[in-house]
Amino acid sequence: MSAMDSPEPGRRKPARRPTMKDIARRAGVSESAVSFALNDRPGVSEATRDRVRRVAEQLGWRASTAARALSGEGAATVGLVLARPARTLEVESFFLQLVSGIQESLAQRHLGLLFQVVEGVEEECAIYRRWWAERRVDGLLVVDPRHDDPRPGLLDELGLPAVVIGMPAADSPSYPGISTVWADDAAAMASIVGYLHGLGHRRITHISGLPGLAHTRRRVASLQAEAARLGLTEVTSVATDYSEAEGAEATRKVLGGPRPPTAIVYDNDILAMAGLAVAVESGLAVPRDLSLVAWDDSVLCRTAHPPLTALVRDTAAYGRRAADTLLHLLDGAPATHVEDTLPTLTPRPSTSPPRP
Structure with missing residues (x-):
């Protein structure tokens, strides 16, 4: 018996999908008549x-939509929905590596990955309801946790096993069918601030991603806490949508201020590359005039001129760990909360002490 067939003690009973028998009872006809009608067959x-x-x-x-679902064996598919503007994914290396790791793990069990991009969380929730009603997926991988996130509660109501990627155990809801996998964003930000402070930087700007994301809030809070601890009074954050265009615009804005930063931390490699281009077009030398740090390492960071200091981790392994955690749930194991390896800050030629 699978985990979906036998809910654990204390777990809310999953909502029941309507069946042909329900339709027959409501319509006052036989189940065979319902089958004929819904499948466009003669006889009614x-x-x-x-x-x-x-x-x-x-x-x-x-x-x-799956023959296996008709026999009660499940859809043999895992779902992943990304609620971000599609234009921000053109060269988004983090998600490409994450999905690569997820697919590698799922392939070992001959499971498919159903992936969709939408504009917002409301659309994402609507897709979950439709996939549940159509028996499209056996479980879900959920990314980009939000503050007051409605998705865990919905998935618990539907009875869909899920792994939320990027949600710390401290923030995790106590739903028996939902596990989490995360890395410590606060500690990672603290390592960046400590490194830049050690080089002598006192004016630091953080060009962040979407402000509603939980990991953005944790990074900003950690930045502010470290600034307060170190006595730094000129440390700020500027939110973007992760796109190259907004990264460039934010960089121009902060560099055009009365007291521009001597170091900028970007929340992904695309933002960092946009910032590097703006620095060059502004006539600034990196790192002599401006130090740059990227949150996620990639081939873009390593081949830039100069190569960018970045947080390095095995993102594909992160994806494999998330997928494996979901497979454990589907096998009937209890929910778990797994902390991944802390990303390591790797200094490269884009950072140096600020000019005197």
Whole structure:
């Protein structure tokens, strides 16, 4: 018996999907008539076909899209929805590496990955409801945790096993069917601030990603806490959507201020590369006039001129660990909260002591 068939003690009973029997009972016809009507087969009148379809719509019934689901064996598929502007993913190396690791783990169990990009969390939740109704997926990998995130509660209600990637145990809801995998963003930010402070930087700007994301909030809070601890009064954060365009605009804005930073920390490699281009076009020498740090390392960071100081980790392994954690849930294991390896700050020629 699978974990989805036998909920653990104390777990809320999953919502029940409407069946053909429910439709037959509501419409006052036989189950065979419902099957004929919904599958466009002869054997029922047009009036009956129309009535059955109206009742099916009212009940929220959806046809299963996988033959395995019809036999009760599951969809053999895991879902992943990314709620970000699609334009920000053109060269987003972090998610490419993450998905690569996820797929590597799923392939060993002959499971597919159903991936979709949407504009916001409301659309993401709507997709979860549709996938659940259609029996599209056996479980979900959830990324980009938010403050007051509605997704864990929805997935618990639907009874869909899930792993939330990037949610610390301290922030994790106590749902038996939801595990988490994360790395310590606060400690990683503290390592960056400590490194730049050690070089002599006192004016530091953080060009962050989307402000509603939980990891953005943790990074900003850590930056402020470290600044206060070290007595730094000229440390700020500027939010963007992770895109090259907003990264460039934010960099121009802070460099054009009355007291521009001597060091900038970017929340991903794309933002950092945009910032490097702006520095060059502004006539600034990196690192003599401005030091740059990228949160996520990539081939872009390593081949830039100069190569960018960056936080380095095995992102594909992070994806494999998340997928393996979900597979454990699907196998009936209890929910777990797994802390991944802390990313390591790797100094490169884009950082140096500031000019006197």
